[in-house]
Amino acid sequence: MKLDSIDRKLLELLQADAETQVAELAAQVGLSATPCWRRIQRLKEAGVIKRQVALVDRDKVNVGVTVFVAVRTSMHSQEWFERFRAAVAAIAEVVEFYRMSGEVDYLLRVVVPDIAAYDKVYKRLIADTQLLDVSSSFAMEELKFTTALPLSYIP
Numbered sequence: 643m644k645l646d647s648i649d650r651k652l653l654e655l656l657q658a659d660a661e662t663q664v665a666e667l668a669a670q671v672g673l674s675a676t677p678c679w680r681r682i683q684r685l686k687e688a689g690v691i692k693r694q695v696a697l698v699d700r701d702k703v704n705v706g707v708t709v710f711v712a713v714r715t716s717m718h719s720q721e722w723f724e725r726f727r728a729a730v731a732a733i734a735e736v737v738e739f740y741r742m743s744g745e746v747d748y749l750l751r752v753v754v755p756d757i758a759a760y761d762k763v764y765k766r767l768i769a770d771t772q773l774l775d776v777s778s779s780f781a782m783e784e785l786k787f788t789t790a791l792p793l794s795y796i797p
Contacts, residue, residue, distance in 0.1 A: 643690065648671050648681065651671045652678070652685070654790075654793055655667055655670060656682070657791065660695075705735070707757070708751065708780070709753075709760050709778050709779065709780050710752075710779045711750040711751075711752055712746040712749055712776070713746065713747055713748040713777075714747050714773070714775040715747050715771075715772065717771075722771065727739075729771050730748075730767070732766075735763045737751050737752070737753055738750065757780075760780075
C-alpha cells in the first residue's frame with residue numbers, strides 16, 4: 643500500500659491520540675470528514691493500523707518497576723522454543739518478548755510492583771524450561787517511552 647503525505651499525517655496524529663475525532667483529524671490534514679474517515683478505514687483494512695488501545699499509567703496500576711531480562715539457552719530445538727514461548731506467553735508481567743542475535747538469545751521486558759513480585763516471575767520463568775543463564779536488569783529511570791513509530795522511513 644502506497645502512503646501519501648496525508649496518510650502519514652493521519653498516522654502521526656492517531657499515534658499521538660487515537661481518540662481524536664474524525665472532524666478534527668480532517669481539519670488538520672485538509673480533508674472533509676468523510677474522505678478522512680475512508681482513509682483511516684483503508685489504513686485499518688490494509689493492516690497499517692493494527693489496533694487501537696488505551697495506554698495505562700503503570701504507576702497507577704502498581705507495576706512501576708521495569709525489568710529487562712536477558713535469557714541465554716543451550717537448547718535450540720523447535721520443541722524447546724514452543725515450550726518456552728508458551729511459558730513466557732502465560733506470564734502477564736512479560737509485556738515484550740524478543741528473539742535476539744548475538745550473545746543473548748531472548749530479551750524480555752517485565753513490569754512488576756517490586757523485586758519480590760519479580761522474583762515470583764523469575765521462578766515461573768525458570769520452572770518451565772531449561773535455561774543456561776538469566777540476567778535481570780532493573781530500570782532506574784524511564785528517560786523515554788513512546789509507542790509512536792517513526793514515519794520518515796515510509797517509501
